Amino acid sequence: MAILPIITVPDPRLRKISEPVERVDAEILTLLDDMLETMYDAPGIGLAAIQVAEPRRIVVVDIGKTDETRAPLFLINPEVIWASEELSTYNEGCLSVPDYYDDVKRPARVRIRHLDRAGAVQEFDAEGLLATVVQHELEHLEGGLFIDHLSRLKRERVVKRLTKVARYDEIAAHNRAERESEEAGA
Numbered sequence: 001m002a003i004l005p006i007i008t009v010p011d012p013r014l015r016k017i018s019e020p021v022e023r024v025d026a027e028i029l030t031l032l033d034d035m036l037e038t039m040y041d042a043p044g045i046g047l048a049a050i051q052v053a054e055p056r057r058i059v060v061v062d063i064g065k066t067d068e069t070r071a072p073l074f075l076i077n078p079e080v081i082w083a084s085e086e087l088s089t090y091n092e093g094c095l096s097v098p099d100y101y102d103d104v105k106r107p108a109r110v111r112i113r114h115l116d117r118a119g120a121v122q123e124f125d126a127e128g129l130l131a132t133v134v135q136h137e138l139e140h141l142e143g144g145l146f147i148d149h150l151s152r153l154k155r156e157r158v159v160k161r162l163t164k165v166a167r168y169d170e171i172a173a174h175n176r177a178e179r180e181s182e183e184a185g186a
């Protein structure tokens, strides 16, 4: 297994619509395992493949907080086939939107259909935090982000800050590379 780099806003790949998985093969299973390890390492409770720059309809979720309560879900080609009219609000965050949390309202209960690791069709009902996390992750597959639910002002503020952070990181990486090449030349 491997820990994969997580891409963050404003990386334009996060806005891509992910492609359905046609066959659950060894490559897909490896990606699922790597995504789970990456999510645990972050740490996070949900991760969509596009967040590791793979535009495929794959999601891993685990809302268990400790080793004892871990129960990973592997969702391939997941879709919401039913959603309650009742809504609930959670304070959400996202590994691709570092250091920002805000309240988002979503259906309180959903039914999900997906393929499992054996390629078989499965369905399950989710409520509470699990319902929120699964809907948040499925939104990634459409190129969406939880900040799309916020006011334009709030969203622009977050994107502006993260764009600055990305620019600083780029400059720092550039300076580091220059320093290293100078040292190598000395």
Ligand code: NI
Residues within 6 Å of the ligand: 093, 094, 095, 096, 136, 137, 140
């Ligand atoms: Ni997210």
